[in-house]
Amino acid sequence: xxxxxxxxxxxxxxxxxxxxxxxxxxxxxxxxxxxxxxxxxxxxxxxxxxxxxxxxxxxxxxxxxxxxxxxxxxxxxxxxxxxxxxxxxxxxxxxxxxxxxxxxxxxxxxxxxxxxxxxxxxxxxxxxxxxxxxxxxxxxxxxxxxxxxxxxxxxxxxxxxxxxxxxxxxxxxxxxxxxxxxxxxxxxxxxxxxxxxxxxxxxxxxxxxxxxxxxxxxxxxxxxxxxxxxxxxxxxxxxxxxxxxxxxxxxxxxxxxxxxxxxxxxxxxxxxxxxxxxxxxxxxxxxxxxxxxxxxxxxxxxxxxxxxxxxxxxxxxxxxxxxxxxxxxxxxxxxxxxxxxxxxxxxxxxxxxxxxxxxxxxxxxxxxxxxxxxxxxxxxxxxxxxxxxxxxxxxxxxxxxxxxxxxxxxxxxxxxx
Numbered sequence: 001x002x003x004x005x006x007x008x009x010x011x012x013x014x015x016x017x018x019x020x021x022x023x024x025x026x027x028x029x030x031x032x033x034x035x036x037x038x039x040x041x042x043x044x045x046x047x048x049x050x051x052x053x054x055x056x057x058x059x060x061x062x063x064x065x066x067x068x069x070x071x072x073x074x075x076x077x078x079x080x081x082x083x084x085x086x087x088x089x090x091x092x093x094x095x096x097x098x099x100x101x102x103x104x105x106x107x108x109x110x111x112x113x114x115x116x117x118x119x120x121x122x123x124x125x126x127x128x129x130x131x132x133x134x135x136x137x138x139x140x141x142x143x144x145x146x147x148x149x150x151x152x153x154x155x156x157x158x159x160x161x162x163x164x165x166x167x168x169x170x171x172x173x174x175x176x177x178x179x180x181x182x183x184x185x186x187x188x189x190x191x192x193x194x195x196x197x198x199x200x201x202x203x204x205x206x207x208x209x210x211x212x213x214x215x216x217x218x219x220x221x222x223x224x225x226x227x228x229x230x231x232x233x234x235x236x237x238x239x240x241x242x243x244x245x246x247x248x249x250x251x252x253x254x255x256x257x258x259x260x261x262x263x264x265x266x267x268x269x270x271x272x273x274x275x276x277x278x279x280x281x282x283x284x285x286x287x288x289x290x291x292x293x294x295x296x297x298x299x300x301x302x303x304x305x306x307x308x309x310x311x312x313x314x315x316x317x318x319x320x321x322x323x324x325x326x327x328x329x330x331x332x333x334x335x336x337x338x339x340x341x342x343x344x345x346x347x348x349x350x351x352x353x354x355x356x357x358x359x360x361x362x363x364x365x366x367x368x369x370x371x372x373x374x375x376x377x378x379x380x381x382x383x384x385x386x387x388x389x390x391x392x393x394x395x396x397x398x399x400x401x402x403x404x405x406x407x408x409x410x411x412x413x414x415x416x417x
Contacts, residue, residue: 008414021048024052040115041069044404067101069095074402092136110178113178115242116183117181117200127200132165148315163226171200172239186408270308279314311409319385324409329345342414351403376390
């Protein structure tokens with residue numbers, strides 16, 4: 001049987017392959033319009049989605065044009081859809097200009113045109129168009145505070161919608177005269193379309209009191225001008241939407257990893273595709289489940305692999321280099337206290353754990369021995385939110401580069417008999 005690292009990486013690679021948009025448009029294409037086909041999109045996977053859509057649309061005899069904004073380093077070659085790169089997770093001027101152009105393209109679409117929207121995780125930051133009365137600096141300030149607050153992605157996106165001139169169904173309203181079709185790759189727990197990229201084409205009511213309550217909950221102080229702009233940006237009568245298709249989800253990725261586990265002679269147990277909570281606390285809980293499987297054969301008998309997805313959060317208190325997957329993994333390892341028969345991997349499927357250059361990390365039973373040999377205090381690293389530094393020093397980072405998809409976090413805990 002392959003070693004622990006090889007098994008864990010094979011599971012992660014199977015999950016990534018299942019989450020790519022290639023081939024996912026077949027059988028899901030709308031009828032060709034009399035007028036133009038305008039492709040608009042945003043997100044870490046949006047460039048790869050645009051290329052895959054172009055291929056499928058060309059096979060169906062259609063031509064298209066448009067504009068998609070993705071993260072720096074995530075562009076791919078396309079035929080006719082323009083790809084623009086911008087900053088993530090804190091928006092920048094390039095994202096602002098792209099959002100303005102995307103909104104303008106939607107507004108010029110006529111009743112004979114088809115607007116195809118391609119959205120994936122990361123669109124909230126990349127498609128950054130401040131609401132009236134706000135500046136890009138205002139959005140950057142609030143976004144940075146949210147990222148450090150420990151707020152789950154759903155709450156962050158509710159605030160982002162209240163700050164935006166394009167999210168929360170406002171792009172759908174702009175394209176109101178045209179036929180609208182949205183394709184999504186989900187990076188949110190529960191796969192709620194209105195939460196993916198903050199739902200630019202998913203009409204909904206936007207209640208400013210909810211956003212302001214979230215800011216208060218996490219102690220995020222904002223100026224009176226920001227409060228006023230949020231209140232003025234309410235949506236009480238949502239516009240009509242269009243068809244919505246889900247191309248890839250965390251569950252699809254976990255199912256693919258489970259199939260790979262069976263090929264390797266392991267019993268898979270999917271614990272859920274929408275786990276949330278503080279990363280280090282989730283790590284401690286997962287350690288208890290893994291230990292139970294090893295000692296008692298419950299909830300599954302070893303050799304097995306425990307799979308899970310979702311998005312944990314980190315309340316940043318230290319000054320280290322972290323990432324929620326690395327923090328989860330370090331907490332898990334510490335709770336297991338060097339148990340030699342348990343190994344694990346935790347990665348973000350977009351290839352970037354937080355703002356670092358790694359997808360995540362992995363460990364096996366030799367982690368503590370390696371840390372002692374190098375004088376690394378793993379407990380201190382966790383307290384300083386410095387899991388990246390620990391795993392880097394021990395050669396346990398997982399580095400993939402941009403994966404060109406994004407179905408949130410992937411976690412696999414291998415329990416040998």
